[in-house]
Amino acid sequence: MSVNKIVLIGAGRVATQLGKALKAQDKSIVQVYSRTKESAERLAFQLGSTAATNLAKIDRHADLYLISVSDDAIGQIAESLRLEGKIVVHTSGSVTMDALKMVTNHYGVFYPLNTFSKTKAIDLASTPICIEAADRNTEKQLLELGSKISGDVRLINSQQRTMIHIAAVFACNFTNFMFVNAEEILKKADVSFDILMPLIAETVDKLKNISPEEAQTGPALRNDMKILEKHLELLKADKTKMLTYKMLSDQINDLFNSK
Amino acid sequence: MSVNKIVLIGAGRVATQLGKALKAQDKSIVQVYSRTKESAERLAFQLGSTAATNLAKIDRHADLYLISVSDDAIGQIAESLRLEGKIVVHTSGSVTMDALKMVTNHYGVFYPLNTFSKTKAIDLASTPICIEAADRNTEKQLLELGSKISGDVRLINSQQRTMIHIAAVFACNFTNFMFVNAEEILKKADVSFDILMPLIAETVDKLKNISPEEAQTGPALRNDMKILEKHLELLKADKTKMLTYKMLSDQINDLFNSK
Numbered sequence: 001m002s003v004n005k006i007v008l009i010g011a012g013r014v015a016t017q018l019g020k021a022l023k024a025q026d027k028s029i030v031q032v033y034s035r036t037k038e039s040a041e042r043l044a045f046q047l048g049s050t051a052a053t054n055l056a057k058i059d060r061h062a063d064l065y066l067i068s069v070s071d072d073a074i075g076q077i078a079e080s081l082r083l084e085g086k087i088v089v090h091t092s093g094s095v096t097m098d099a100l101k102m103v104t105n106h107y108g109v110f111y112p113l114n115t116f117s118k119t120k121a122i123d124l125a126s127t128p129i130c131i132e133a134a135d136r137n138t139e140k141q142l143l144e145l146g147s148k149i150s151g152d153v154r155l156i157n158s159q160q161r162t163m164i165h166i167a168a169v170f171a172c173n174f175t176n177f178m179f180v181n182a183e184e185i186l187k188k189a190d191v192s193f194d195i196l197m198p199l200i201a202e203t204v205d206k207l208k209n210i211s212p213e214e215a216q217t218g219p220a221l222r223n224d225m226k227i228l229e230k231h232l233e234l235l236k237a238d239k240t241k242m243l244t245y246k247m248l249s250d251q252i253n254d255l256f257n258s259k
Numbered sequence: 260m261s262v263n264k265i266v267l268i269g270a271g272r273v274a275t276q277l278g279k280a281l282k283a284q285d286k287s288i289v290q291v292y293s294r295t296k297e298s299a300e301r302l303a304f305q306l307g308s309t310a311a312t313n314l315a316k317i318d319r320h321a322d323l324y325l326i327s328v329s330d331d332a333i334g335q336i337a338e339s340l341r342l343e344g345k346i347v348v349h350t351s352g353s354v355t356m357d358a359l360k361m362v363t364n365h366y367g368v369f370y371p372l373n374t375f376s377k378t379k380a381i382d383l384a385s386t387p388i389c390i391e392a393a394d395r396n397t398e399k400q401l402l403e404l405g406s407k408i409s410g411d412v413r414l415i416n417s418q419q420r421t422m423i424h425i426a427a428v429f430a431c432n433f434t435n436f437m438f439v440n441a442e443e444i445l446k447k448a449d450v451s452f453d454i455l456m457p458l459i460a461e462t463v464d465k466l467k468n469i470s471p472e473e474a475q476t477g478p479a480l481r482n483d484m485k486i487l488e489k490h491l492e493l494l495k496a497d498k499t500k501m502l503t504y505k506m507l508s509d510q511i512n513d514l515f516n517s518k
Contacts (some may be wrong), residue, residue: 173477
């Protein structure tokens with residue numbers, strides 16, 4: 001028996017994209033719960049489902065309950081939900097699987113590793129789905145369900161998932177912040193940010209063939225003191241950027257040139 | 260009259276890719292100079308050209324001399340080269356145009372903004388070519404030549420080019436260093452770096468529609484103290500990464516949440 005009827009608990013970015021992808025694979029989204037009536041009804045309408053705003057009214061005849069809410073709200077929901085015999089998962093990168101152990105015996109995690117926007121749809125088919133489950137049958141069901149919507153489904157335990165989330169902060173959030181810095185520097189020179197797009201695309205494209213460590217380039221790697229000093233001097237008016245430039249350059253130099 | 264005969268001074272990554280692209284547009288690479296005989300001969304062979312290792316033997320009948328060597332070497336070459344009446348340019352992001360003013364009256368810069376690998380060819384057609392010239396006719400010739408090999412040719416002065424180079428250090432070198440950090444964190448958790456590739460692709464893909472400032476996400480932006488403290492605690496064994504995480508999170512918080 002495989003998962004067919006699904007209740008979505010949450011109606012945010014992740015719930016929306018997972019719900020749409022699951023429906024496209026002929027899964028039945030029997031109910032959408034959200035504390036906010038408008039959100040529940042909007043997503044329920046998009047998925048041909050029904051809306052609920054009261055946890056006591058959750059449909060108890062589904063195969064899977066997908067909790068996709070903010071990290072803090074997972075605990076609150078787990079406290080008031082008892083779904084003995086049902087499969088219940090959350091979609092968080094940071095919350096341990098055990099947060100759901102009072103809800104059912106068949107708990108787990110179904111974590112799609114990507115950055116979800118409000119308006120832009122992501123390519124879910126290439127997005128890694130990280131699966132963890134409390135028992136073998138739940139694991140099997142989640143792997144099967146994951147493989148319907150993504151070509152990259154992996155077994156990842158709670159400890160690994162936490163470290164993946166930290167790595168993702170570096171690779172996505174901090175990386176974007178480097179772009180924010182670049183944008184501000186260019187703005188002052190009256191140059192549009194789009195001039196960097198081919199460079200950024202190539203920086204990422206390189207990683208198809210070589211590791212980040214092998215791909216490192218730049219004045220700090222070459223320990224080009226003339227350029228480093230010139231850049232620090234030009235950043236003097238913006239102390240924060242100067243310190244960032246200095247700290248990251250020192251770290252690159254320490255990591256690569258002391259080997 | 261447009262540029263047809265070109266002498267390449269330098270045989271490194273940039274000279275190689277520009278030489279190939281120019282030859283593909285029916286420009287004649289009449290000579291390749293490099294201090295290293297092997298390098299000069301290798302590239303000359305690839306371009307159906309002749310090799311030189313002595314600056315005194317430079318062919319004096321070309322239309323354009325493209326100096327594509329390390330920043331420090333540009334000054335040395337400029338000192339021993341006199342090419343009155345010829346167009347002479349360098350391809351550096353950091354060296355001012357004036358470095359060439361003793362060589363000829365028709366000097367300029369032809370800077371392709373990208374990251375060049377030893378083995379991997381880049382997409383030069385989408386790479387911005389930053390042009391600067393000492394006189395109008397040289398500017399016209401360089402714009403014309405640039406537009407043969409790229410769809411994105413821009414007039415950029417020396418001051419702007421320096422700031423673009425600093426922005427590129429953030430957007431390429433520091434960004435790659437964030438990937439190096441992520442790779443090390445994942446390695447300790449026994450997870451392969453490729454799990455982050457779809458997230459990284461999406462992080463960059465977003466910038467087609469919104470600015471880096473609008474694209475910022477993550478625990479620091481949300482000022483999610485619970486996650487921030489958990490991540491710092493887990494990074495405690497690696498002081499450098501912990502400090503980087505703390506500093507960049509504080510900066511994101513300062514920039515976005517104090518507005």
